[in-house]
Amino acid sequence: MLKKLFQKKRHKLSYDELIKQHLKILRCLQYSSGLFAASSKKAGTGYDKSWLRDNFYECLAFEVIGDWDTVEKTYDALLNIFLKHEEKIDHAIERKPEHKHEYIHARFNPENFNEFWEEWGNKQNDSIGAILFRIGELEHHLKRSILGTEAHVRIVNKLVKYLESVRYWEDKDSGMWEEDEELHASSIGACVAGLKSVSHLKDVEVPEWLIRHGEDALHKLLPRESEKKYVDLALLSLIWPYQVVTHKEREEILKNVEYLLIRDRGVIRYKNDYYYNANPDGYSEEAEWTFGFSWLAIIYEHMLDYKKAKEFIDLMLKTLTPEGVPELYFSNSPKHNENNPLGWSESLFIVALHDLHQKHGKK
DSSP: OHHHHHHHHHHHSOHHHHHHHHHHHHHTTBOTTSOBOSSOTTOTTSTTSEEHHHHHHHHHHHHHTTOHHHHHHHHHHHHHHHHHTHHHHHHHHHSOOOSGGGSOOSEEOTTTOOBOOSSOOOOOHHHHHHHHHHHHHHHHHOSSOSOOSHHHHHHHHHHHHHHHHHTTTTOOBOTTTTOSOBOOHHHHHHHHHHHHHHTTSTTOOOOHHHHHHHHHHHHHHTTOSSSSOSSOGGGHHHHTTSOOSOHHHHHHHHHHHHHHTBOSSSBOSSTTOOTTOSSTTSSSOOOEETHHHHHHHHHHHHTTOHHHHHHHHHHHHTTOBTTBOOSEEOTTSSOBOSOOSOHHHHHHHHHHHHHHHTTTOOO
């Protein structure tokens, strides 16, 4: 009964009111260091930790509303993580890492910036590409610099050399979903976008061939995400925010995602995804990820197809709970998992609402 009342109230809220409500939820996930937890700070799933990639996506909401103090605080923390582990990065530059623990880790303690050492899919090249991409974009658009010190400039140059050393264009990593090591289009594309972005900064050196190798590998692999996965939700990142695909590739990715992955309460990551799979044998009952709807809405907003964007926002509204936007719903079920709110989902929902309402006056 309470859930039905909440759903009725939710539909009566204006986009401005929804944005304020979900910004408040998202702000609660930020630590004093500037880093965001992936979910609630009280989460028993480990999502109280900070992921590099999640912080990249969580900051996008504050960028669209112009809260640059929050953005700068987060990116200062991210750069300081790399500086704290600079010696490890130096070793990886000197010799291509052979073991997972030699790569830059994906998760960090949000208060002291230490790595978490338990076994994890720590080979995640896309997270490095994502942060480089945003640093370049922010440096271009902001009047004040994200790279506030010589040490920050130094570490960005080392991240470029790190991607060169790991040979990102042919390096099998765990990708956006932190699973099997494959050559992932979404990882290669993130690195291409990141290198292109920082190549425009006067104090950062990016060899042209380093970008070209990535572009060649990316277009050779597309429209597949990997050898095992023909279509994957992660491919949407190549359309937005990275914009590293051709018009034809964009249309093919969207067609495949919409035809094969859309469900009632979200978008599955890929066929036969076993994470939170409702089927006892872990097959064909894939969890439905809420932020897929917001991601598609944002893409269609950028394509100026506001009608389709509104359709995906309306679907997204049906996934909301009093606590926020959950990570996912179990297949064909109104039950969501315990990662609620998910910071990444909150942020993309805010961006989708903002782009449609604030920029184009849609109600």
